[in-house]
Amino acid sequence: MRRVATGLLIAMAAVFLIARALHGQHPALGFVQAFAEAAMVGALADWFAVTALFRHPLGLPIPHTAIIPRNKDRIGDQLASFLRDNFLIPRVVARRMSRLDLASAAGRWLANPTAGSKRLTRGTSRLAVEVLQSLDQERLGGMIRGAMVQQVRRIDLAPVLGRALQAAIAENRHLPILEGIIRWAGRVLEANETVVRAMVHDRAGSILRWTGLDETLSNKIIDGLNKMIADMAADPDHPLRGKAEEGLTSLAADLQNDPAMRGKIEALKTELLENPAMQDWINGLWEQARAAMLRIARDPERMLAGGVGDALKQLGQTLQQDVRLQRTINRFVRRAAVGAAADYGDTIVKLVSETVHSWDADTITRRLENAVGKDLQFIRINGTIVGGLVGLLIHAIDLAL
Template sequence: MSLTPRLRSDPPPAGLRRMRMVATGLLLAMAALFLAARHFQGLHPALPFVRAFAEAAMVGGLADWFAVTALFRHPLHLPIPHTAIIPRNKDRIAETLGQFLRANFLIPRVVARRMQRLDVAGAAGRWLAAPSHGTGRIGAGASRLAANILESLDQERLGGMVKGAIAGRLRAIDVAPLFGQALAAAIANGRHLPLLDSMTRGAARILEANEHLIREMVHARAGSVMRWTGLDETLATKIIEGLKKLIDEMAEDPAHPVRAKVEEGLESLADRLQHDPELQAKVESFKLEMLENEGFQRWVEGLWEQSRGAMLRLARDPERALGGRMGEALRQFGGTLQTDAKLARTINRFVRRAAVGAASDYGDGIVRLVSDTIRGWDAQTVTSRLENAVGRDLQYIRINGTVVGGLVGVAIHAVDVVL
């Protein structure tokens, strides 16, 4: 018993069946025309030419039928040598196809040359900017495929993989220098000023919400004389008013000394995050503790579930999901891709490098996958799929052979009559 896996053969497409009937019908028509012309050839001088046309057309049609059939099977089930070419050479076809893909498509320099002519960013921008980019047969099919994939995956295992990937990536990153560089860049460009303004407003709200605590602290630390005379209350009021005035001045004056001290502290923190091993070790220790924290792990799991839910909603109903803010953001991004030449060049360069890297890293694996897949098919499956792909054009060869054979037959008969 053969161990070769048997795949379901695709039924021949309607176009192939129709062209096969036309080619066979034309051959039968030539046979009928030959018999009629041979029987009545004495009745008219033109009938011998009709007979010659039909006779040669039959020969040409039969020859091309034999050639086309011999590609896929034995004609008339007779084991004629050099027939059933594709089934007998299945493994060689698989190897040749794999080598063809490797030599013509999966060589890094070939991929780079082909990708150089592609404007991936422009195409993506036009697709995203189109109001109906979520509709159409392609969009609907892609949406159904994405939804089926998301629903079929093991969510517990996939969620664990996502959580593990995020945690592993964070463990591998030395976050202290990154934070330091980001903070230094923000200070250099003045992007820290909104943070200082927010801190000032937050301090004002904290002071307002905790006035009673300040009064209680002053009252508790004041002597009995100050409490009896009410000076503790006056002192607490003065302290609160002074703090409010300080906060208001900081909010109104960007060059306030306290703000300058805060900025100086931020600059020092940015430098220490990048160059102080002791502080970097503390940040790294805090990062590892956070990664092991159950609350953080639940947050990552919740983040994944929210992302998966959003992707499912998008896949199930792309028009509705893309009709709100997300859709508007995607349309704006599509417009940006079409107008921002620098961004488009960056994206195209990234896609090109990714494609070249994939060809370099996985080209041999893709070739083996194609070759092994074809080798794993049984001969009938290979024959059926190739015939369905090119069989319609091969039937045109039969028709052309019939017609051209008939014309050659007429020409030969005309030469014979003249000579």
């Protein structure tokens, strides 16, 4: 467009020279000459005006030219002020956010993601992958481990365990655990019969060993234990099962009310958290979660077709149908946006201002000139045409007088 505008100026100069050379041959050539002459003046005037905004015309330090480079710092301050006054004031953000129903929009997309923009899905996927891959894994893993450990440290674990055990006993949900312990005891006894026999043999007197009664005693002990375990497994009302349940009930009460028991649980929790194996396990949890998130981010369509996709679709339908939930989410988003504007608005404004200040004159000139684009050259073209039409009018008035 710059070449078109300059070419039009050159064309008007050529028309002017031709019309001036042939001036006396036809009366209409006077109008042509007047048009071309005025068009050149208009083109040159607008070229000077456009150029003066961004640089010195012909490199000459003419006063009041190169306006934007000379005032770039003031422009940056004004731009930052405009951004603050029109976008980053909390009440302005609140008013604009009140018009948005983000919950319903998110619900529609989640309920039917294939009907939305695939470009949006792919772009979100790429962004998620880049973010996950760019994070410092060692540092982030340490942060997550630290956050998890701190959260667990804040929990008074003993009362929680006590209430959970008490609720399980009240609803008989402890019975499978108790039966599992009984079966485990049977397997342990079966696997360690030789140990029991060796203990009886070592503790028996020489007479028992000489007569072989130690072996009989061992068999009686093992048979008795096996029978007791079998009876406990078969009889829900077995006295020992009742004693075990009484012990569990007492344990639930102690976990909630006994300071000594609570202290033991806290000490055990602290020891467990400080164990390197536990810390490695927590790190492994994060790595597994990160790998799963990367798999989902790299293949969002597969994720949306599976169980996670069904859950997201159900969430989308709920968001569309539950007006109360919509209001809650929209209110949360609005408050978050307003809070961000209040907390970080001045920082953003300062960043814009300092960024513009740091640009050199050539950078800001080039960026603004490219941003305005073709319109600058249309100013020159329009100046050429309007100037020519004014020249025609003046020439016509001159002839009429």
